Amino acid sequence: MPETHIVILIGAITFGATLVRSTLGFGDALIAMPLLAFILPLRTAAPFIAALSVFNALVILFHEWRHVSFGEVRPLILAALCGIPLGVWLLSDGDQRFVTALLAVLVLGFSIWNLWRPESLHLATDRAAPLFGIISGVLGGAYNTAGPTLVIFGTLRRWEASRFRANLQSYFVVSGSLVFLAHLSRGNVTVPVVTLFAICAPLTLLSTAIGRRMTQTIPRVRFTRYVHVGLLLIGLVLLGRTLTSGQAERGDASSGTQGATHSEPARLIEGDQP
DSSP states (O other): OOOHHHHHHHHHHHHHHHHHHHHHSOOHHHHHHHHHTTTSOHHHHHHHHHHHHHHHHHHHHHHHGGGOOHHHHHHHHHHHHHHHHHHHHHHTTSOHHHHHHHHHHHHHHHHHHHHHSTTOOOOSSSTTHHHHHHHHHHHHHHHSOOHHHHHHHHHHTTOOHHHHHHHHHHHHHHHHHHHHHHHHHTTOOOHHHHHHHHHHHHHHHHHHHHHHHHHHHSOHHHHHHHHHHHHHHHHHHHHHHHHHHHHHHHHHHHOHHHHHHHHHHHHHHTTSOO
């Protein structure tokens, strides 16, 4: 187990990340993992955040399950489950840097456009849900970046804040559980992971309560703007991940030890879903 001051720092990071997740419905992993990457080893950080992410989603759903629109979420989840195996298959042959960079550019372009021209883009029906779901599944299975596609779909459908958060959590419970079970099957769920989860779970309950109260006081137009700001930050993180992985590859080409050192944070980040 890390020392006490490190545990306090981990608690502060996870509280901030889950507060964002509880308020907007997404973004906890992309906030927590880059920071935890410099504190915890992969075999501890990835399953810890995976477990906390599922727990956070379940807590949100416990309070807001009435807002879940199963008719809207069902095609997203079913299509994503079909896309995940394809993404895993592509993992061995795909160019991760290219796909991550492309996704970053799309997310940045979408968020900037909507901040400049609010609500100018709109989907009138759910007919495109299977397409967004399978893309999300492929990206999640191959590159652990399922979230942005779902967030874009929810904003295009103009889900109001409570339904937006609840619908996303119903998806993340399914996908996050699969990620956690994968860690469990690989023996990554160790005593330090369980201990950190037990310490931080009460903080998640507190952040969820605060986030729920904040969401109830945010007007729809302002909430949508916050979502696009969140997407903008996600796009920047994805772009930064692409540049970091490129530097790691160049370092690995020049020095095996240097490449291993620089690639470790990237591997930690990619141990969890966004």
